[in-house]
Amino acid sequence: MSASLSQADIISRELAALTHLEARIGFIARAVAGKIAFSTSLGVEDQVILHAIATTGAAIDVFTLDTGRHFPETLDTIESSERRYAPRIRLIAPNARDLESLVARDGINGFRSSIDARKACCDVRKVRPLQRALAGARGWVTGLRRGQSVGRHSIPFAEIDTGLGLLKLNPLADWSLEQVEAYIAANDIPINPLHTRGYPSVGCQPCTRPVRPGEDVRAGRWWWENEDGKECGLHNRPIAESS
Template sequence: MVLVELATGTIVADPDEVATVLEPTADEAALSAAAGGNAGPIAIAFPSFTDGRGFSLARLLRERHGFKGEIRAVGHLIPDHGQFLLRSGFDTAEITDPDAVQVWKASLERIRHNYQPAVRNPLPLRWDASSKAAGMLDETLGKTGDLVSRIKEVAAQIEGRIAFSTSLGLEDQVILHAIAKSGVIKSGAEIDVFTLDTGRLFPEVLETVELSELRYRIRIRLVAPDAQEVEELVSRDGVYGFRQSVENRKGCCEIRKVRPLNRALEGAQGWITGLRREHSDARAEVPLAAWDADRGLTKVNPVADWSTDTLMAYIAANNIPVNPLHARGFVSIGCAPCTRAIQPGENPRAGRWWWENEDKKECGLHVNENGKEKEKAA
């Protein structure tokens, strides 16, 4: 017998074996007696995998009797029970076959968010465990400055699909080179490389896509915004309405970038970006890895601690293909109407939405609803 923590799909190393056992026939008096003054676990028996009375008992313990301790499922259980156990308020499940733990974990990961409210919402529990795991990954990545080793570690630690959203900028090209050199894709790691095709990219960006695909033999998927939403946006604000106000510009970014990104990240367990601390004051504390609670995944910024000198030296040493716009003074490259070249000494982000006076200019891809960096808020 092993005990599986449903919130994380992991084995409980030292389970408390002393538990009050309730049969599915338990009445109100038995529930009250079990919950009253009991801080220890309550085990609810499932005599067969088709007997669902245990789910109701767990809900009653949480809702009616306010039980805050561990509720454990025991008996005839199958992996498909996992999500129902979570939503009903169970914390752990006792299974007979230790080799089935991975099957249980896979079943729990198939549906990453509850589609109906839970009695004892398991997502914060999962987020807490995942946040700790992301923190451990951040610490591990910080112990090596070798980018290829960092990519290998990310692929080893994050199970499932890892999304790499590239803008084809300098940092992203370095990361793409490291992914190709690491061989993790060929060895079976599921890394989905994509870029947001907003409909207003510089031609040089698309040329860099093609050149990179030829060089690294990695397909870079183009993710486009919803056509109807774009039509409605332009009809409402005009072709260049994003220059009329910050609100209009952020609305344009929302439709052309944020929503397509969120769609592309659905179901991913990890998200690799090219954020660096030198980009701006708002990104000065960006970690190498952190748990993104809003999206339910681990966000990895493998070159966050790199200096510009380190970045440029790596590009030169490895003959990495870069966007030709960089040679013309374009440092941070977004949509063509919203990007200009910068002058020597200007902040790298000064060329983005240069007509705005905000200190922290972001498109919304890396900030939460309060306008703060997600990594800072985590």
């Protein structure tokens, strides 16, 4: 394993002690030796991190997974973000043969037929492309927050993704949604317009609906499934836990 639990523990403590996001991003850039990558879904948390990376000039590779099923508004958010922050956001597409085989087997909307079929779709469109994009990286920055869902309530600032053998870094782990929104307002950060139309969490267009008052922020994702453990596979890999 290229990263150690002790390193994750040290980074977690240091990040917890820092008040400002820019300071956390700067520390990550200094603490992780080697390539650091940031996978953005263009959601509000990820836009906050993108802003901090751009303003600090941290040497962090920024990419997004182009599943081929995004809302037009999400694609527009990529464009507006590139205009604001200058560097291109790398688009990582699914392998064409994998995608053709998936659709030939399950149909264009076969992901609704079963949980296994939906996970297979996520695997081809997201998980495998993510693995390619993170090849050679030592650190993986995400926009995960403890308040996003019950399944994410204990997310640390740094952990070891044992499947990928790298440090997974969550600089917004302790932020509330109110902090995210205040940071966006203070810095005039471009966001996906769907967030103002009842979509707090935006994924692929066929798999995302607006949430109703009182629902969990991720209730609109794969809404036809059971509420427990609704993840696409990007963030439920084996994680090494510290003592």
